Amino acid sequence: MRYLSTRGGVEPVGFAEAVMMGLGTDGGLLVPEHIPRLSEDTLVAWSRLSFQALAVEVLAPFVGEAMPRADLVALVEHSYGRFSHPEVTPVVEQAGRPWLELFHGPTAAFKDVALQLLGNLFEYFIARERGVLRILGATSGDTGSAAIDGVRGKAGIEIFILHPKGRVSPIQERQMTTVLDANVHNIAVEGTFDDTQRIVKALFNDLAFKRDYRLGAVNSINLARILAQTIYYFYAWGRLSGGDPAHRVSFSVPTGNFGDVFAGWLAKRMGLPIDRLIIATNRNDILSRFVASGVYRAGEVYHTLSPAMDIQLASNFERYLYYLLDQDPAAVRALLAEMEQTGQLQVDGERQRRVAEDFDARAVSDAETLAEIRRVYQAGGYLLCPHTAVGARAAADHPDAVVLATAHPAKFETAVVEAIGIEPAPPPPLRGLLERETRCVELPAEAEAVSRFMRETLDTSAREHP
Incomplete structure (x- = not known):
């Protein structure tokens, strides 16, 4: 399998190069040269496979001869190996619908499914090349802690994670800064x-x-993240369908960066019998507005109870x-140039129709989020994090849809x-975080300030550890 850039300026590369490159050198995102199409027999x-055995099968055609x-x-x-549930991402029935629990990893969020794998891929390829890697990432909450956990202490790797000051939950912040x-x-x-x-894109460019x-x-600009996240769509379908290829399943996906729902779309393109993919957003509703209108226009970023979105x-x-x-990379470049010049891009009527075939979408308010947490808890004692509650509320008209439970509720105690007046009991990875020592620097929202800090840190490290 070879990988191309959405903007057409990268020569095809193999899986190892794609993982290590992250963002394309032309500023585009890497995509597979072709999407494998699975037979019903497959x-x-x-x-019938375990999560781990399924992961190998899903990843194998994308990895190809890279390992x-x-x-x-x-x-x-x-x-x-460090996930607390034997099924890794179990499907549970609660409050009258199925939930895909993605929070049993070491940082209690769905990002662990991809970032434990990605950290080990980095380590594998670095060891083979006898090289080094400096990871740069941005987080709205959960990516940072999962990425840090995936690479902490690994030889040859330094990681720099940016988060918006005061705009992640206290638990999310401590999960990062206490490492x-x-x-x-x-x-x-x-x-x-x-x-x-x-800032991250500017430095990669x-x-x-x-x-x-x-x-x-x-x-999730790193394609390996997306590929890893397709696994649990296949896993959930297998648990709910009994292996019947005629059995179609819908998924409601809380999303802000479009990575998780794109993984579901990719699984569907591979042949997974998915009926509807529901894009669940909060007040920051650029994606739901695009599905409704075909216009992609950025607005003000609002601080909500579901901050990762x-x-x-x-x-x-x-x-x-x-x-x-x-x-068509030229068409992509043209629309992105339109976005750069006018602040928005728009697709034509035919493509808007295709978007509506691919997705449903709904924006959910903070009041609705709290009401959904309360409703589900009162229906049987099942607790939701606010992001999962957004997914559940967005799927109100789809009672059979699987809601992706993206984080443990204790990460969003406030x-x-x-919603219910009760503090959620934290799982073991979250206990005692608020009492631990922290380390973090504060910088202005300027690429130059971040690059200067990175240069100084890495140059000092090189002098101390030649």
């Missing part, structure tokens, strides 16, 4: 998550800086746009207490 066979199958099997087993390993560097940016994403410091990406410019939207425009 789907039936996969439906021996035995190494892929070992890497997958290692990546999911004191020497290779971990947290940066609180005085701005929004969109500001942090802008500084090709000299990227080359000199060997930058790698952990955000407080995003206007969804980085993975470009991947979907590439396929919506029939894999919203849960406001």
Whole structure:
């Protein structure tokens, strides 16, 4: 399997190069040269597999010859060895609907499913090359802690994570800033998550800086993140369908950066019998407005009870746009130029119709989020984090849809207490975080300030550890 850029300026690369490159050198996002199409017999066979065995099968055609199958099997087993549930991502029936629980990893959020794997992929390829990697990422909450956990203490890797100061939950902040390993560097940016994403993209587009410091990406601009997230769509379908290829399943996906729902769209393109993919957003509703109108226009970033979705410019939207425009990089570049010049882009009526075939979408208010947490809890004692509650409320007209439960409710104690008056019991990874020592620097929302800090940190490290 080879990988191309959505903007057409990257020569096809293999899986290892795609993982290490992260963002394309032309500023685009990497996509597979072709999407494998699965037979019904394959789907039936996969439906009986454990999560780990399924992960190997899903990933194998994308990994190709980048590593021996035995190494892929070992890497997958290692990546999911720290999950607290034997099924890794179990499907549970509560309050009259199925929930796909994605919070049983070491940082209690769905990002662990991809970032435990990605951290081990980085380590594998670095060891093979005897090289180094400097990871740069931005987080609206959960990506940062999951990425840090995935690479902390790993030889040859330094990680720099940007988060918007005061715009993540206290637990999310402490999950990042209490990790004191020497290779971990947290940066609180005085701005929004969109500001942090802008800085990351600017530094990746500084090709000299990227080359000199060997930058790698952990955000969902890294295609390996998306590929890993397709696994649990296949797993959930297998558990609900009994392996019947005629059984179609819908999913409601809380999303801000479009990565998780794009993974579901990719699984559907591979042949998974998905009926509807419901894009669940909060007040930051650029994606739901696009589905309704065909117009993608950024607005003000609002701070909500579901902060990981407080995003206007969804980085993975470009991947979907590439396929919506029939894999035409020139058309992608033209629409992105339109966005740059006018603040918005618009697709034609035929493509808007295709968007409506691919997705339903609904924006959910904070009041509705609290009401949904309360309703589900009163229906049987099942607790939701606010992001999961957004997914549940958006799926109100789809009672059979699987809602992706993206984080443990204890990560968002304030919203849960406001909804039901009860503090959620934290799982072991979250206990005692607020009492631990922290380390973090605060910087203005400027690419130059971040690059200067990175240069100084890495140059000092090189002098101390030649």
